[in-house]
Amino acid sequence: MSPRLPWLGCLLVTVAACQRPPPEEGAQPLPRVRVAPVAPGQAVRGLRVTGLLSALPGREVRLAPPVPGRLSLLRVAEGDRVRAGEVLAQVDLGPATAELQQAEATLKEATSALEAAREKRARTDVLVDRGVAARQDAEQDRSAEAAARSAETRARSALELARRGVGRTALQAPFDGVVTTVWVRQGEMVDASTPAVVQVSATDPLELRAFVTQQEAAALRPGQRASLRVEGLAGAREGEVTAVAPAVDALSGNVGVRLRFANPRDDLRLGGAAWAHVVLEDLGAALAVPSSALLPQEDGGVAVARVADGRVHTVPVRIVSEDEGRAVIQGPLAVGDPVVVEGGYSLPDDAGVEVLR
Template identity: 35%
Template sequence: MKPTPFLLILSLLVLTACNESSSSAAKEEGTKAPPARELAAGDVLVAKVAPLADTLAFTGTLNALDSSTVAAEVEAVVREVAVREGERVRRGQLLARLDNETLAQSVAEQEAQLANSRARLGLARVKRDKQRELYDRGFISRLAFEEVESDFQVRVGELKAQEAQLARARKSLGDTRLSAPIDGVVYQRAINPGELAQRNTPLFRIADLSVLELAASVPARLVGKLHVGQHARFSVEGLAEEFDAELVRLNPVAAGGTRSFTVYLRVANRDGRLSAGQFAKGGIVLNEVADAVSLPLAALHDPGSKPWVLLVEHGRIVKRPVSVRLLAEGAGRAAVGGVKPGETLLAANLLGVNPGDAVTLAGAR
């Protein structure tokens, strides 16, 4: 059957429509957006407000701020030792007692001699007063009166000398009782009962550990950033927590050979958890921000010029300028303004991820 003109025209229309449909599909296929990139949990972070401090790192040793050595003032046998190493003592508390029998006898003798001196002075005073009366009435010569007056002054001198000897004897007797000069902890005991205590030989060493001092070294190039009153935090081996300190002194002369300066930090140790001699490691706070979003430096771009970050908003990467309130290179973080708590940011620069890209989140940290 021979095709009619109507069928030919209809066939041409169908072919034309099919060609246009194929061309449109191919065009849409070529302009379709690439698929969204999935970001791993480690690729992003959630902005949070956290305190941040820029610190100057230091190492040093804790020392007792106040310590004392107790030595024997007299030579005598030790009769009693009342404390052991590691014990806490109060000022005036008995540490040891030395034999005092000989010294007690000496005090008794000096007291007796003082009584005799007072009696002799009393007689000399009576004699002088009588001679003065006779001299005033012209019954004796001036020379005779001066002899009596001279004898009286000699007795006065003898009494004073005897009083001084008695005071020394009493002091020596009191020195047989060794007591703590300060509140603190006995960290060395060098005597036992029955041993002979030599004069001026150290017998006890006591340290007040309620307040410690931390001596730390800092490089010369950084000492200009320090001043008295700055706050510091540090830790010691064996203890997990951090401790507070305050900068109280700076040595103005650099240590020979190292060109470093020694700074001194005061440490309150009322609970006694710290000990003298411990090695400490920490940082002196140079600047601190407590009310800003804190980010790792890897999430901050161009911090020295025009800082910016990359955020995830509505499934796309957005570049946003920020202000840097504090750059703490030692901590590897920065406190920034322009980011709200709870917003999601890229934790670091990701290869191939640019502003405007579509992304999906597998998680956040």
């Protein structure tokens, strides 16, 4: 290679650099924005209801022993999960066992008395047939046998009641659920004045119980789809309206409504506040954008800033619904169009921008 060629290359680069136009003095950097694509959405007419999570009707019970005594055994605490039929607590068996033993002894005596009366009546019948005894004696023996039979029947019934009394000293879970409250400690006395020992609640599914105005209640029907949200839990739970009260609450003037939602992981808590969005009417396909893309307009409307060829273009839109940082809109946009979600405020229409990646 000729030694002049490197020098010639450097000369050409220097000349090209000298021919570049100098930057304009006072030029301002372009505003920087972040964008997000328009996504497909569904336009619905809905109603938001707020209430408390509760167990289903009949799936929250308070258990109390029907016999008085000392609570000799308490096997559960609040928050424990239990299975149907599991023994949760036990009242002292002493008195109930004593009653059972007494009933067994009474039945044994009554049975013996009945056998004796039956044998005596049989002997008297033989003597009457032989003419040795009077018929009046036979009638008396038959009456004694009938009385003994009645006494034996009463003793047998008393024994059955005593056996049931022993069984009633144990508190068993009526269904699968969780212990939500314990009122009595082990060793304490329970009697008719004790409202309950433990409370068991089923947790799957749960209901959202809320109140709505009479006008709102007119649009609600069992079977309508609903999505539940709870503060602190990500995502929504799908469910439905199960019942709308037929009467107005006398105190509030509102109408009660119940919505049911599955809770297989037990992350929905009884008594917790939650809100649900009930779908009243499906309005068809729409578009979805982050709520941060919405820009208020001077005329009171709303718009988004669409980016094309490095410039923003204000596009008026109509908000159908907005929830959890996401807005469903309608307007002259297409799925996939980039709209400004950060840095779009105060930008004039057709302004140049730098899109941050």
